[in-house]
Amino acid sequence: MYDTFGNYFYDLPSGEKKIKLAYFWQNFEYPEKELKKEMMGNRFLVIAITTYRNFSTKTGTKTKKWFGNRYRKKAIEKELVEGRTSIKWTDQQKQVISAVSMGRSVFITGSAGTGKTALIEHLIKTLGQKRYEPSNVFVTAATGVAxxxxSGQTLHSFSGIKHMKADRELLLQSVLSNKQACRRWKKAKALVIDEISMVSAKMFEDLEYIARVIRDVDEVWGGIQLVVGGDFFQLPPIIRPPDPLGKEFAFEADCWNSSFDLQVEQTQIFRQSDLQLIKILQGIRRGEIDPSDLxxxxxxxxxxxxxDDSVVQLFPRIEDVATVNEERMEKLNNEIVVYTxxxxxxxxxxxxxxxxxxPDEIGLCEKARVMLIKNxxxxxGLVNGATGTILGFVEPEERDVTDICKDGLLPLVKFDSGQTMVVEPETWEVREGDVVRxxxxxxxxxxxxxxxIHKCQGMTLDRLHTDLSRAFGYGMVYVALSRVRSFEGLHLSGFDSSKIQAHPKVLKFYKNFVSEQYKEIEDDCAGKAHHISRGNT
Incomplete structure (x- = not known):
């Protein structure tokens, strides 16, 4: 409740010890044991207690000063509730943001953990808020998970393409007969494509052709601005039957280079901080690890x-995943609460x-190991990939959850970071432009x-165990190992260095890619040096 001065006081059981917290404009009273339980690990606790020790509320002068600044109060209050969510962009990321803001098409690539997803999410907002109407921005990805x-749709769904094996003209006729697909193509001013590594060259070429014809604009992609992201060193496209021209990856498409004004490989890695681990992962990414690193x-x-059983096991096949999880649940033999x-x-x-x-449906029980699948x-630190153990289930007082759980219960999870939280339902959306479909x-x-391994793409895990003898295909070992933050959290079995593979075409693409980037830098430096020398003459 609030007092007449706008200070907030929590209702407490009588006789319980309280800590009074002063934070700029208002004084909080909070039970000591609850404060430590709820706020431990949060910077607010440190700030609040420090402020309490060095700040007297008797004069009230500082409280009035801050209370009078309504906008500042709201800003700080929002920070306390939501946390600091602003990101400090690197120079490379700023370059991309600037290019997209000016209407240029970009391809963003980089190692796992370089912030590609965070950047793409920011660019989606930039496109929909600063450059176009949200209804003109279409967000897609190669897979349903991505x-x-x-909050987008699959690339197949957006484009109206159903059978990629058909030739280009048949695909075009199929899209032309789909009124909604034609409307999307004509309405689009910006198209976002994530996980481009799983898009084939044929699909990329066909979509570019369809865009030009349907929009009746003789420009690459019919004048649509592209924002494309992904790492070709990770999971490749599945091509059946093989392309008659031998093309596999999207970068082999004839229109690839003409589709982009800027292609950038992000190099700063945020997921790992251990330089040796970063070096080893980069070697695995390229399929060429040093003997000493090996x-x-x-x-x-x-x-x-x-x-121990708390470590996440990664498997290349979904059948193995289901078997292990089912066996562990049966071993616990606890009452299961079902969420539909x-x-x-x-x-x-x-x-x-x-x-x-x-999932469509999931059964959980006390002591089950669980993972968050959404930030x-x-x-x-309660983000996609955070793991923990269910302590029990609680009945929420202020909301009804019987629509997803007939028992009306929510899981109480103690995360491995030490934090305990009642996990509430979340919402996932499929959007067509700005419309939630x-x-x-x-x-x-x-x-x-x-x-x-396929479903862990984009996740950051504190600990994982994987049997590399089960790995198959290019990039799979790299995707698995690059999820973890440190050496301490990485557990391997069935280690076989021959499983560390990178596709020769991908290696060649990135070699040329890096060469072009260095050439651009050298040309830029040479131009500046020439300008300076002319200025001095």
Missing amino acids: ACAI ECLEEVCCSKTKP AVDSGIDKWKRQLGKGIA VKTWR ASRKQIPLILAWSLS
Whole structure:
């Protein structure tokens, strides 16, 4: 409740010890044990207690000064509730943001953990708020999981293409017969494509052709601004049957280079801080790891003893994931609470929600290992990939959750970071431009004893275990190992250096890519030097 001066006081049981906290404009009274429980690890606790020790509320002068500044109060209050969410962009990222703001098409690539997803999410907002109307910006991804993660739709869904095996003219006729697809193509001013590594050269070329014809604009992509992201060193496209011209990756498309005004490889890695681990992961990414690094990886991460059950196991095949999780649940033999997703919207759009990471139905129980599948409280580290253990279930007082759980219960999770939280339902959306076509309400948790390598793309894990003998295909070892933050959290078995592979075409693309970037830098420096020399004559 608030007093007459706008100070907030929590209702407390009588006789309970309180800590009075002064934070600029208002004084908080909060039970000591609850404060420590709820705020431990949060910078607010440190600021608040420090302020309390050095600030007297008797005069009231400072309180009045800050209380009078309504806008400052709201800003700080929002920071306390939501945390600091602003990102300090690197020079490379600023370059991309500037280019997109000026209407240029960009391709953003880089190693795992370089912030590609965060940058793309920011660019989506930039396009919809500063450059175009939100209804003219279409957000897509190559897979359902990636599309749901950015509240978009699959590239197939946006384009109206159903059968990629058909030739270009048949695909065009198929799209022309789809009124909604034609409307999307004509309305689009900006198109975002995430996880481009899983888009084939044929699909990229066909879509560019369809865009030009439907929009009747003789420019690349019919004049649509592109924002494309992904890392070709990660999971490749699945091509069946093989392309007759031998093309596989999107960068092999004839229109690839003409599609972009700027292609940037982000180099600053945020996920890991250990320089040796970064060096090893970069070598694995390129498929060329040094013998000394290989020896280090084997010594530090390979153990004959199996890690404890709290460590996430990564498998290349979904069948293995289901088997392990089911066995662990049966072993606990605790009462299961079932959560069933509630979908709304148009049926054909709702089908895409089933391809996302939020499950149709999930059974949880006490002591089950779980993982967040959506950012909940980023400033507290409760993000996509955070793992923990269910302590029990609680009945919420202020909301009804019987629509997703007939028992009306929510899981109480103690995360490995030490924080405890009641996990509430979240919503995933499928958007067509700025229109929400379908949404799913579900608990943002999955079982975390095991996980598929495909579904862990984009996640950051504190600890993982993977059997590399099961790995297959280019980039799979890199995707698995690059999820972890440190050597201490990485556990390997079945280590086989022959599984570390990078596709020769991808290596050649990035070699040329880097050469072009260096050439641009050298040309820029030479131009500046010439300008300076002319100025001195």
